Amino acid sequence: MQLDLVLHKLAHKNLCFTTEKPQDLEDIVLALKCRNQEEMFKVFAIEYEKPIVKRVPYNENEVIKQAAFSNNQAMVLKNSDYSFIEHLVSLNKSLLFKIFDDINGKFYFSRLEFESGFIRDFESMQISYLSHFNHRLFKTAVLVDNKKLGYIYFSCKGS
Missing domain, CATH: 3.10.129 (Thiol Ester Dehydrase; Chain A)
Incomplete structure (x- = not known):
């Protein structure tokens, strides 16, 4: 399966995932496109209400x-x-x-x-x-x- 993941900006709030393209393209945090032999689908992430309060870094x-x-x-x-x-x-x-x-x-x-x-x-x-x-x-x-x-x-x- 082909995968194309594009991160548009850094998220400051929790994300909500949808298969419907947001009307305001500025809202898109990331877009994921997957394709196999039969079909292709897209998933979009947009910021949701709650701010991210903790990020877990790795070394x-x-x-x-x-x-x-x-x-x-x-x-x-x-x-x-x-x-x-x-x-x-x-x-x-x-x-x-x-x-x-x-x-x-x-x-x-x-x-x-x-x-x-x-x-x-x-x-x-x-x-x-x-x-x-x-x-x-x-x-x-x-x-x-x-x-x-x-x-x-x-x-x-x-x-």
Whole structure:
């Protein structure tokens, strides 16, 4: 199943998920599009009444402490204390900071394009930086257990 997840903005309130596209597109926090051979469906997340009162951070340095970096690539073995997405986001952010060590701003996870949905389990993850658009949007290829999975995108906002 193909998966395309786009994060439009940082949420400040709890999210409500719907299959109906909001009338005001500014309300969309994230959009998820899934497609298989027979059908395609979309899910949208919009902010709901209650503010987020607690975020649970994870230690990105711990996730990637055993990672290997070379040229525009990085590889890490699975650390069972962390999820697939925590591995991917931490590894990609670290790689981008190594490549663009002079960049002024903060990297934000903004999109996933996967050919075969999410991965539940893996042994190793490899990523290869591919390109950027005006130092605002950065594209990286994702391989899991030596199989191409798709792409992750990060945006960079000035500090």
